[in-house]
Amino acid sequence: MNTLILRTIVPILTSLMVIYSIIVLLSGHNQPGGGFIGGLIAASAFALYGIACGVAPVRRALYFHPISISGFGMFLAALSGFPSLYEHVPYLTGLWWFPEIAKGVEVPLSTPLIFDIGVWLVVVGSLVSIALALEEKV
Amino acid sequence: MIGFAVLTPFFAALFAPLLVYLIGHRAAWILAIVPGYLAYRLLEFTAPVARGERILQSHSWLEGFQVNYSFMIDGLSLTFAFLILGIGFFIVIYAGGYLKGHPHLGRFLATLLAFMGSMLGLVLADNLITLFVFWELTSITSFLLIGFDHERMAARRAALQALIITGLGGLVMLAGFALIGIVGGTFELSELLTKGDEIKQHGLYSLMFWLVMAGAFTKSAQVPFHSWLPNAMEAPTPVSAYLHSATMVKAGVYLLMRTYPMLGETDLWETVLPIFGGTTLIVGTVLAVRDTDMKLMLAYTTVASLGLLVMMLGVGNERAVEGAVLYLVAHSFFKGALFMVVGTVDHEAGTRQIDKLSGLRSAMPITALAAMLAALSMCGLPPFVGFLAKESIYHAVTHGGWHEGIIAGVAIIGNALMFGVAASIAIRPFTGKWVDPPKAVHEGSVMLVLGPIVLSILGLATALFVLEMMQAHFFKPMISAVAGQDVAVDLHLWGGLNPALVLSVLTVGLGLFVFVYFKKFRKAFDGILNFIGWGPDKGFDQAICVLGFVARHVTRLLQSGEMRTYMRATLFVVAITLLWPMYQFEVWPLRPQFPELRLWEAGVFGILAVGILQVIFSKTRLTAIVSLGIQGFSVALIFMMFGAPDLSFTQFMVETLSVVIIALVLTRLRLMQHDGRGPAAFLFDGLVAIGVGVGMGALLMAITEAPLDMRLSEFFSTYSAAIAHGRNIVNVILVDFRALDTLGEITVVLITGVAALALIRVRSSEKADEKTTSTMTGGSDAEGENALAGKDAS
């Protein structure tokens, strides 16, 4: 796979996959998708990038260490449970806001969404961490 | 109050180390107050006990199991308590002098006091289970005492041997106690003692008898369990003097005396006890004569004395009980004194070999006097209490049938040999012409001579001056308590010319003969014993060796160290667990339904089956990876076809990633063409695999034939959009309804990531240390798939 075509095409492919994974993540509540699937897509994207162009560019592109990303996701997911405590409902109960950003356009925001983003980050971080480690000649 | 008194020595033990730290060996004087004061407080019970009363005190402990922290004071337990506390008083003081300046004196005194408390609890306990607890406490504390000098292997071995023998005996005894408790309906000795007939006529009587005897015989060092006692001489002398005169070894005799009204006076009892006791008496004396170490000689005579006591308890008349009781008290006095004498000689002269000591009389007059008085009592000469004991013993066996004759003969031989040993120990080191011992010798300190002299004088005074009082307050109540009925006791130093006196004279005559020709006897016995060449002591080593051997093989059998063996065992059990209940309870799937498949469904199922089979039998990396992919994607298709797009999606991504990372690893790890399974292994593994497969398949089929509770699924379906604002029910379950579960699951994902990273970091730091280049070349050959790992592109 160490070919010119692949090396040319993979950065574009990777960015497309990552964007798609975010779409899957955000639409997951109403259509097939969600944090787990989105995370797997993004992880595959980075793994592919690593195979085509080497590990170092991936690490540069991620900027943070993958396991730090995973840890942050864990933190976010755990944090998303706390707002419910202010409402005197059990930990991790879903809360919703529907702010109107324009006339007639509501954006549903919720703590489950934040939780799902946390899941996405955990999956991406952990799997990319393992995949990159294996790609680095183990 | 008795319960508290029993605990007092334990409390005192807690403070012993501190006290020794503060004032050194003089702490022994203060600590001796504990047994002294306890004995003083017990005096108030002598009057009621002499009237034949019995004092009971009870605190509930485990009521549901009829286990009470209860205590009983009667003639038997009171006398024992006085012996334990009285001798304990002198031993504590003696220990302070003997181990003066020893760095662990505090620990020693603490253990000694704890042992005293255990012993006290043992003899005073009314509840059988409480008795057992204190019984095993004495085993444990004596383990610590015998192994006090733990830096020597001999001491460790002796301690371990004592613990194993007496501890095991105690455990067996517990089973006997449980049986007695069940049969008698109570664990309280005070009640059980009145139910003797009920117990003796029970069908399980002989079992109860043997179980309890196991405890008594091991504790009282009866042949063949006697070896721990002489070995326990590894302990410092105060321990030997205490454990082997009045306490530990007497616990077994106490148990026999205690259970005498309950289990005694049956044919079994009167056969077994004399046989064990008589054998022990003879073996003990022979071993005592053979040895030259005075401490060991005394230890073996202790074995012999215990044999004599057990034998007398097995005679079965009140005279014999009287003899045993008197001998027990006499033995406690003279043996305690003699052990301390030998310890003092060892301490001051530097050796306790009888051949190397002579003429010490002038240097150690008080010790010599104590030795002489104690030995006279041991020899059974008037006017000592030992003489009274021997008279009673001979009385008991001179008006019966032939088996009493045998007992009398054994007793005479044993007593004559003991006479010789006692006389040798008391006379040879102290008389004769002066021989320079290894150390400059002088009289022991006050702490060292107080105990021996008082105890040996007691042996004289008891018989000579206070016989009336002792008889009324101690001997008669104790004999009555043992016999289980009121016994008339009439003791006199001069009982007229009777057969017992004749036997006594005969014993003394034989004893003198043994004393005069002591070295000849020693040589003869040494020859015999060397000829036999094997004893229980060696047997103990062999038993331990066999234990190690068996343990090694069992371990090797269960832990072969081969993962495959473990896996086989585990999965074989899984297969059996799945199939056997189905067979046993006939829950096979009964109505398997095979509706007509659509074409693509049949196709996917077929591909999946082929994929699995190909994974199993693939010989190369490429086929393995490809077929692994095939089965994974087939599963994804199944999810797709049956209404699970989320799963399908996830499965696709996971399979893609799996193939990538497996390929990465397999480029460096070669897949062997054959997995090294022989035909037999192949067959076995195949059968196990088919067993598990059939089991799981059948189980699943049976499950799906039963109705399914859909309430939870319906709840999620109904409320997903309504209250959780989500249309994808699966996702709503994950992030909202069951979000806490998901939180746990992503924690697992995070942990695997961290763990994998840690593994790799460990490796890279190792590599940095070794500064070696990677030698992993397993995947460099061209099979095509190593191109997958073309990460060298940059």
Added chain:
Amino acid sequence: MESYLSILVGLYFAGSVFLLLSQSLIRVLIGIALLGNAVNLLIFTAGRITRGVPPIVPDGLKAASSSIANPLPQALILTAIVISFALFAFVLVLTYRAYEATGTDNTSKMRVAEPTETIRLPEGY
């Protein structure tokens, strides 16, 4: 329909167990991978099978119709897939490290923790 899948699940388990019993670590690894799929499919089948209709509430309706696929096992399996994959990846790294450290991928020759030589019994007390 469940009967077909039960047979496939049985086949899956049989294959997985057969590979798990191998001495070759790679085969054991593949066995673990198969085991994950086997269990997922088991749960899926135990939750009953329906053709088509995913568990998604259609636009405009407040609740799903009653003939949708069972969403509960799907939620269980979704996380199970990801976890078993993460675990698989970890085991893969572990295997590779073990191979690197011991120089073999034969489980019978990996005897660091349980060496083959005879256990020495203590000689004293």
